[in-house]
Structure formats: structure tokens, C-alpha cells
Amino acid sequence: MEFREAIMRRYATKRFDGRQIPQDKIEELLEIVRWAPSGLNIQPWRIKVVSNAGLKEELSAAAWDEPQIKSCSHLLVFCADTDYAGLVAKLLPAMKEAGVPEKVCEIVKGIAEEMGHMPPASWLTYAKCQVHLAVSYAILGAKDLGFDSCPMTHFEPDEFARILEIPANLVPTLLCPVGYAADQAPPKWRYPKEDLLLP
């Protein structure tokens, strides 16, 4: 599918038909998400993929019983990683391993040290912003691969963390149920470009 066609045909699906997406397609979707950009390329995200019906049922109650949770094929729970020191410790050797020039590694190291002075709450906000970008790759990637999705923040992160036994350093931030739509796309609308641009 053309990129622009994916943009225009994607919509926040409210109900899926319950069919399972083949595992190889889910792997392809995760591969797309893996290439999302992030500040410093620090990639402060982890994803829990839930396909078990019983678990989805349990999670549904912690997401106001929005129909996407139980009817989707796979529920991707995008988490922000609050372990800044751990992320930096992983980042620098990985950059070297990937062949990033020494000079660039040094610059990133300096910025990472500066950013290390951020209060934890600011880091969490920063990490959550990066997670949102990763989810934008997921929703467009899903459409490109022939299925549907819905970004969702209407859920209780603490309950999700408890039910899914998510490690304490990870904060469930955004849900992305994927599946085959059982509803109709509503009329797509956005404000006109004049409202987008500042004079």
C-alpha cells in the first residue's frame, strides 16, 4: 500500500472481528516499529504482546471495557522505560557495535550525561513521547500490512502492569490493539491547513 493511502485509510478502529493475524505479520509489524526514531536513538520502549483470550478479558476491565481489547487479534502494550542509566549503559556499546563513528558516540555520551540530570518525572515524560512515536509506526505499519488498529490511552496503567507482571521500570503508556476491523471507518476529518500553520 502507498504510504499516503495507508495514512488516509487508517482509522481508530473501535471493534475487530476476532480473526487472528498470522504470526509472521505480527513479526513484520514489530520489525516496522523497531525502526521508529527516538531522541538520542535511546529507544526507551518495550512492548508486551498479548494474544491470550483470558488475559485480554482480564485487561478489558482495566480499559473501561472498550470493545477493542477483547475483540482484537493481538494487543500491543507499549511501555516507557524509566531506567535511564540502564538505557544509556546499553546505548553506547550498541552504537559502537553498529559502527557509529567515535566522534558521534562522544557527542551522544555528552548529551546523555547532561540529560542524566533530568528529574525522573521529566525523563518519564520524555520517554512517553518517544513511545507515542513508536505507536505511530505501529498504526501505519498495521494498515500497510493489511489490518487495523487503534491507539489507546483510555486504560489503567497500574492495573495493566499488575496483570501482565510488567517489570517496575516499565510504565504502560499506550495500547495498540490490532486486528481486522468489524466496524466502518467514520468520515475522516481534520482542521484545515490554515489552522495548522502559524501566520
Ligand SMILES: Cc1cc2nc3c(=O)[nH]c(=O)nc-3n(C[C@H](O)[C@H](O)[C@H](O)COP(=O)(O)O)c2cc1C
Ligand atoms: C494518544 C491517543 C490516544 C487515544 N486513545 C483512545 C482510546 O483510549 N480509545 C479510543 O477508542 N480511541 C482512542 N484514540 C483514537 C482517537 O480518538 C482518534 O485517533 C481520533 O479521533 C482521530 O480519528 P482517526 O484516528 O480515526 O483518524 C486515541 C488516539 C491517540 C492519538
